[in-house]
Amino acid sequence: MGKGQQTREAILDSAAILASRIGLEGLSIGLLATALNMSKSGLFAHFGSKEALQLETLRAAQQRFAEKVFGPALAAARGEARMRALFDNWIAWLQDSGLPGGCIMLGAVAEYDDRPGAIHDALVAGFSELRGAIAKSVRIAIDEGHLRADTDPWQFAFEMFGIVLATSHDWRLHGDPRALQHARTAFAQLLSRHAQHA
Amino acid sequence: MGKGQQTREAILDSAAILASRIGLEGLSIGLLATALNMSKSGLFAHFGSKEALQLETLRAAQQRFAEKVFGPALAAARGEARMRALFDNWIAWLQDSGLPGGCIMLGAVAEYDDRPGAIHDALVAGFSELRGAIAKSVRIAIDEGHLRADTDPWQFAFEMFGIVLATSHDWRLHGDPRALQHARTAFAQLLSRHAQHA
DNA sequence: AATATTATAAAACGATCGTTCGTTTTATTT
DNA sequence: AAATAAAACGAACGATCGTTTTATAATATT
Numbered sequence: 001m002g003k004g005q006q007t008r009e010a011i012l013d014s015a016a017i018l019a020s021r022i023g024l025e026g027l028s029i030g031l032l033a034t035a036l037n038m039s040k041s042g043l044f045a046h047f048g049s050k051e052a053l054q055l056e057t058l059r060a061a062q063q064r065f066a067e068k069v070f071g072p073a074l075a076a077a078r079g080e081a082r083m084r085a086l087f088d089n090w091i092a093w094l095q096d097s098g099l100p101g102g103c104i105m106l107g108a109v110a111e112y113d114d115r116p117g118a119i120h121d122a123l124v125a126g127f128s129e130l131r132g133a134i135a136k137s138v139r140i141a142i143d144e145g146h147l148r149a150d151t152d153p154w155q156f157a158f159e160m161f162g163i164v165l166a167t168s169h170d171w172r173l174h175g176d177p178r179a180l181q182h183a184r185t186a187f188a189q190l191l192s193r194h195a196q197h198a
Numbered sequence: 199m200g201k202g203q204q205t206r207e208a209i210l211d212s213a214a215i216l217a218s219r220i221g222l223e224g225l226s227i228g229l230l231a232t233a234l235n236m237s238k239s240g241l242f243a244h245f246g247s248k249e250a251l252q253l254e255t256l257r258a259a260q261q262r263f264a265e266k267v268f269g270p271a272l273a274a275a276r277g278e279a280r281m282r283a284l285f286d287n288w289i290a291w292l293q294d295s296g297l298p299g300g301c302i303m304l305g306a307v308a309e310y311d312d313r314p315g316a317i318h319d320a321l322v323a324g325f326s327e328l329r330g331a332i333a334k335s336v337r338i339a340i341d342e343g344h345l346r347a348d349t350d351p352w353q354f355a356f357e358m359f360g361i362v363l364a365t366s367h368d369w370r371l372h373g374d375p376r377a378l379q380h381a382r383t384a385f386a387q388l389l390s391r392h393a394q395h396a
Numbered sequence: 397a398a399t400a401t402t403a404t405a406a407a408a409c410g411a412t413c414g415t416t417c418g419t420t421t422t423a424t425t426t
Numbered sequence: 427a428a429a430t431a432a433a434a435c436g437a438a439c440g441a442t443c444g445t446t447t448t449a450t451a452a453t454a455t456t
Contacts, residue, residue, distance in 0.1 A: 003453065004403060021312060025224065029444065041446085042404040050444060101312050110308035113370040114219060114299050124371060158380040162364030166356055169363065172311040173322060182356040189391065201423060202433065227414065239416080240434035248414060403452070412443070422433070 008046050011036060015057045020101030024054045024108045024119065055118055061104040062126050069093050070133065079144035080191065083137050087160065087187050091180060094168050102172050106165075131157050142196075151194040159190055206244050209234060213255040218299030222252045222306045222317065253316055259302040260324050267291050268331065277342035278389065281335050285358065285385050289378060292366050300370050304363075329355050349392040357388055 014035050019027045029050060033043045047053040069089040076085035097103055105126060112120045135153035142151055163186045170179035212233050217225045227248060231241045245251040267287040274283035295301055303324060310318045333351035340349055361384045368377035 002402085007403080023223075023309060025221075028442080030442065039405050040444085041406075044445070045403070048445095107308050109367065109371055110305050111221065127367075127371060154376070155380055155383055158364050158368070158377070159361070159384050161367070162360035162362075162384070163357070164360075165363035165367065166360030169307065169325075169359070170356070173307050173325060178352070179356070182353055185353055186357050186360065193387070193391070200432085205433080226412080228412065237435050238414085239436075242415070243433070397456105399454100399456075401452100401454070403450105405448105405450070407446105407448085409446070410444100413441075414439100416439075417437085418435100419437105420433105420435070422431105424429105424431070426427100426429070 004046070007038075011038075011043060011046060011053075012056055012060050015053060016061060016099055016104060017101075019054075019057050019061075020097070020099035020104050020107065022101070023111050024058060024104065025111050027054060027057070029053070051118060055122060058104065058108060058119060058122055058126075062122075064098070065093065065103075065105065068097075073137075079141040080146035083141055083191070086134070086137060087164075090164055091167060091183055094164070094171055095180070103168065106168060131161065134160060145196055147191075147194045148196050156190070156194065160187065163187055163190070202244070205236075209236075209241060209244060209251075210254055210258050213251060214259060214297055214302060215299075217252075217255050217259075218295070218297035218302050218305065220299070221309050222256060222302065223309050225252060225255065227251070249316060253320060256302065256306060256317060256320055256324075260320075262296070263291065263301075263303065266295075271335075277339040278344035278393075281339055281389070284332070284335060285362075288362055289365060289381055292362070292369055293378070301366065304366060329359065332358060343394055345389075345392045346394050354388070354392065358385065361385055361388070 011032065015027060015032055018032055018035070027050075029040055029044055033040045036043065047056065070086065073082055073086040073089055076082040094103065101107070105123065108119065108123055109127070112123055131154075134157035138147065138151060138153035138156045141147040142149055142153075147156075163183055166186075167179045167183040170176045170182070209230065213225060213230055216230055216233065225248075227238055227242055231238045234241065245254065268284065271280055271284040271287055274280040292301065299305070303321065306317065306321055307325070310321055329352075332355035336345065336349060336351035336354045339345040340347055340351075345354075361381050364384075365377045365381040368374040368380070
């Protein structure tokens with residue numbers, strides 16, 4: 001790996017920390033350069049525009065989510081076990097994504113849900129893919145006979161997502177540790193509500 | 199009402215529109231002044247600081263939420279009917295809060311959940327109060343014999359909040375109208391899961 | 397070791413930020 | 427109608443924003 005690629009990754013690591021705290025929009029090249037003991041222009045040259053830096057930061061966050069949450073869940077057995085793993089990993093991700101300011105993507109949604117552009121598009125694509133992957137895991141659980149056949153995968157994914165969002169809210173805004181128990185309880189009931197009983 | 203109060207309210211109306219689109223932080227006095235055909239300094243004098251303007255904008259949004267969502271629900275009969283009214287009003291609020299950029303408070307949470315200060319405190323207070331009010335409405339429904347006695351009001355409020363958050367997400371980021379149906383289905387099942395059967 | 401390429405730096409750009417300062421215009425009250 | 431207070435203005439402040447230009451230092455390639 002060349003020197004350029006090396007600093008580029010260091011920049012993106014630092015950018016993720018900053019973006020998690022102040023958002024993708026608030027991410028400033030000046031602050032980022034100071035944090036890295038670099039010049040603004042030297043840093044800037046790596047990306048060519050702020051939007052490119054934001055996009056790369058977002059892309060890196062999406063990739064890390066895939067690695068830490070989705071990837072490990074694929075190691076679990078098809079069906080209910082995998083869904084439980086996915087949920088557990090996701091909740092763990094909320095508590096510690098390795099960043100001080102919480103999930104970059106959830107933060108970016110609030111900023112860019114109504115601002116057209118490349119970042120908006122990347123968010124839509126990412127969350128659509130995520131929701132689709134959840135729905136798919138539901139379908140697999142149905143096929144495996146773990147969930148009832150009349151379970152609506154999209155409805156299930158919607159409710160699961162809601163549990164995650166509420167957990168994130170309570171955990172981040174209120175620092176409420178009960179959120180984790182609430183989440184576990186809610187998901188257990190969501191699962192049992194659609195469970196295929198023998 | 200004096201002239202000052204009059205323009206002050208016009209400013210806050212315009213500020214709500216801007217803040218809903220670009221966030222409380224992105225709310226700029228220059229843009230706001232331009233939108234109102236005022237001078238920056240003239241506008242600024244009404245509040246004395248940007249943070250004061252942000253706080254007033256937030257406070258106005260909280261008040262409008264109370265008027266449009268919570269207040270009307272109190273007109274419904276105690277218990278389940280009131281909870282349904284609250285939920286319906288809330289979902290309607292997500293679709294049209296009168297602002298082009300969605301709920302200001304939900305947006306502000308993403309910006310200020312980890313930034314200490316007066317805005318953070320106002321958000322914590324507001325959402326705590328909201329959650330407490332939901333829990334209270336659950337307790338009333340239990341007392342009225344509509345919900346089972348072993349229903350945990352906080353758990354219920356958590357799940358209800360999650361449904362709202364997921365609805366907001368799908369509606370705003372994806373513009374997905376199915377979100378409304380998903381929300382209704384989820385809430386109906388949440389209610390029936392805790393329903394006290396005769 | 398010499399050369400070509402890449403990476404970083406320094407300085408400056410115009411724009412906008414929140415804020416302050418006098419001053420002037422507009423309302424309100426006497 | 428005169429006196430007073432409130433409100434809005436225009437200009438400027440220092441700071442920071444993203445970006446561009448020009449130049450130097452470090453790295454890779456031959």
